[in-house]
Amino acid sequence: MQVQSYLFFDGRCEEAIEFYKKALGAKVDMMMRYKDSPEPQPPGHNVPGDKVMHASFRVGDTLVMASDGNNTGKPSFQGFSLAISVPDEAKAKQCFNALAEGGKVQMPLAETFFSPSFGMLADRFGVGWMVMAQPKEART
Numbered sequence: 001m002q003v004q005s006y007l008f009f010d011g012r013c014e015e016a017i018e019f020y021k022k023a024l025g026a027k028v029d030m031m032m033r034y035k036d037s038p039e040p041q042p043p044g045h046n047v048p049g050d051k052v053m054h055a056s057f058r059v060g061d062t063l064v065m066a067s068d069g070n071n072t073g074k075p076s077f078q079g080f081s082l083a084i085s086v087p088d089e090a091k092a093k094q095c096f097n098a099l100a101e102g103g104k105v106q107m108p109l110a111e112t113f114f115s116p117s118f119g120m121l122a123d124r125f126g127v128g129w130m131v132m133a134q135p136k137e138a139r140t
Contacts, residue, residue, distance in 0.1 A: 005082060008069035009125060013052035016125050017066065023098035023123075024059050024084075031055040034068075047071045059084070081120065081128030092117040092133040099123045099131070 009016045020026035034041060035049030047053075051068040058064070064082075069075075086092050096109050102124035109119035109131070117133040 004063055004065060006065040006067070007077070007127065008067050008075065009052075010069050010075040011051060011071040011073045012075060012125060013055060013066050013068040016127075017052075017055060017057055019124065020057065020059065020064075023101070024095060026057045026059050026064075029056040029058060029063070045070070075125055077122075077126045077128060081130050083130040083132070085132055085134060087134055089117040089133045092119075092131050096121065096129075096131040099129050 007016070014031075017026065017028060017031070021028070031052060032054045033049060034047050034051055034053045037053055041047065047068060048071065051071050053067060055066045056063055057066070084095060086095055092115075093109060096119050100121045100123070103122050105119070105121045106128075107118075107120040109117050112118045115132040115135060118131070120128070120130050122128050
């Protein structure tokens, strides 16, 4: 069994994926637009054909799925955060600063009892992130 994240960007999916490619080195596995669907949209679901129906991309080894959803223009990400663990403090700072661009820092990077560098933020799309460097003793 596997649990995977599926994010609905309500019309900003392609923009978000481009941001994650730049900020985190994300790699797109696939992207399908509504106009490329083999089935017509259900009645009342009139999303423009150029919007993303389904996409999958990887951040490191992790698969993330995404869509424009109902294309309301108001993505809402509440009650969760994506946690990213990186090898060291320098990489934590790099990822944190890239994700924070245009977003809101909730807890600046700082040393904690569980990480030499940990911070929390919401990126420009409202997705919550927790960035942490691995403890020195866990590095190989």
